[in-house]
Amino acid sequence: MDIKDFKAGSYRNGYQYRYFLPEKINHPFYWTDPTINELLEKASVRLGELNSFSRFVPDTDMFIIMHIFKEAVLSSRIEGTRTNIEEAFIDESDINPEQRDDWQEVHNYVNAMNAAIEELETLPLSTRLIRNTHRILLSSGRGQHKAPGEFRTSQNWIGGATLSDAVFIPPAHTELSDLLTDFEFFLNNQDLKIPHLVKIAIAHYQFETIHPFLDGNGRMGRLLITLYLVSSGLLEKPLLYLSEFFEKNRSLYYDNLTLVRTRNDLAQWIKFFLVGVITTAEKATETLRNIMNLKARIEQExxxxxxxxxxxxxxxxxxxxxxxxxxxxxxxxxxxxxxxxxxxxxxxxxxxxxxxxxxxxxxxxxxxxxxxxxxxxxx
CATH class of the missing domain: 1.10.10.10 (Winged helix-like DNA-binding domain superfamily/Winged helix DNA-binding domain)
Structure with a gap:
């Protein structure tokens, strides 16, 4: 399918509301937009540079924890959590009681990411792994009563106080089985010959649109990006996280996701996503370089x-x-x-x-x- 002919889905009637039913995505995609090709090439080069640099940095694993903690803080902040990265490293007993739920959500994210990276060694990136990761993500704190690790069995919505004034209503829970089966096939279908960065851009959009959990969909969807990059071999180490880019461009992030659903503009979302990869990979490489300079300076001086x-x-x-x-x-x-x-x-x-x-x-x-x-x- 040419991306310009993509139809995002249609609205269906629920009980006194209408929900959005996305089209399935497990099929080939192609495009004629040269800008996508230019951004894709640049993003691939930047990821290659990050991988190459990480190979020459001694003890890269020593620094990965900081990247994961920063990602956890920023991804949780998009959802309203207010812990900063410094507080995230403080022991829970030293955190003010009113901030402990925020602190816990950040640590849940770190634990979920670490467990998922380890699980990728024995499991493909699948709905099973996603559910296992989500279970840890919502294991304690404010989300622990929102069915951790279980796909929803009721209707959810985004924005607004009720279904009546919701900004967006994802598909009914009765549609989830078919949609998630298609989603899993898409993630692992190597016959599609879609570049990995375009594939995960489409997959992230689809996951956020399906919104399969009662809570934690945004965090899980952003975590999914890094897991896919690692599982596909595009990243050798989990050193690239897009939450900072999405946080800084929050309005554009949501607007571009919405444009796919309202105007079928998948190409614009892919361009935005690729710009995020380019920007984030450049910064991650520069951070590694600065870490090595700092380490050498302290040792010598x-x-x-x-x-x-x-x-x-x-x-x-x-x-x-x-x-x-x-x-x-x-x-x-x-x-x-x-x-x-x-x-x-x-x-x-x-x-x-x-x-x-x-x-x-x-x-x-x-x-x-x-x-x-x-x-x-x-x-």
């Missing part, structure tokens, strides 16, 4: 000058790249030092400007690896 404490200082620095918000007790555990020696080492790191104390307390102090955190701040 500070760690090597610490004499007999250099080995423990290096252990602490490596730990900070995985968990950049710590206590003295965590410094002790990560280095094997006595509590006093760990406290002295944290003090040296603080005096050197590597760590910054953020509580102002004399006891139960919390320290942040500030320069590293700033590399992941939204710009």
């Amino acid at each position: 500070h760690i090597l000058a610490m004499g007999k404490r250099s080995r423990q200082a290096m252990d602490l620095l490596r730990y900070l790249f995985k968990k950049p918000v710590i206590t003295v007790k965590e410094a002790q555990t990560s280095t094997g030092l006595s509590l006093k020696a760990a406290n002295d080492l944290v003090r040296v790191f603080t005096e050197s400007g590597i760590l910054k104390e953020i509580t102002g307390y004399q006891r139960n102090r919390i320290f942040v690896f500030d320069a590293y955190m700033k590399l992941f701040s939204e710009q």
Whole structure:
């Protein structure tokens, strides 16, 4: 099917409302729009550069956790959660009680992503894996009573207080079985010969339109993008996440999804998606480069000058790249030092400007690896 001839779906009558029934997507797509080809080529090059750079970065896995936490914070923020990345690394016991639901949702996202990446080693990207991931995503916090891991058996809607004033009403739950079977076939149908980036752009649109869960569809749909890129081999490591791009361009994100449903404009959505991949891959590569520069500078300017404490200082620095918000007790555990020696080492790191104390307390102090955190701040 030529993308310009794509028909997104039709409206059907429910009980005192109309829902949108999307067309199935498990069929070939092609296009004659040269802009899509140009963006696709550029996005593929940028992903290739990110993969290449990650191969030459020692201990890439050490930095992946920061990418996942940032994605969790931003993806949850689109849904209204207000935890920042610094708070996400603080232990739950140190979080204000009124913020703990937000904190929990971010950690659920991190746990869901990690579990899904691991599960991809034994399972294809399927409705089963999606349900397993969703179960973790809503395992606790505000979504725990919204049927985690189960496709909905009732009507949901987007925007508005009720079905009567809803902005968009997804298909009736009775349509989900056929739609999700088609969706799963599309994800795994290698005979279609659709470039992976176009395929996941279409799949993300379709997932958000089907809205198969009572809650957590947006987070699951954004998480799905990274899972597909990893499962298809386009990404060697889970280092690319589009939530920051979608958050910064939130109106355009929703407008472009809506344009597919209202004007059948799938091409415009694909262009927007590819621009997001290009922008995000460029930033991810630059972040990796900055991480390596920061690590080298701290080692040369500070760690090597610490004499007999250099080995423990290096252990602490490596730990900070995985968990950049710590206590003295965590410094002790990560280095094997006595509590006093760990406290002295944290003090040296603080005096050197590597760590910054953020509580102002004399006891139960919390320290942040500030320069590293700033590399992941939204710009």
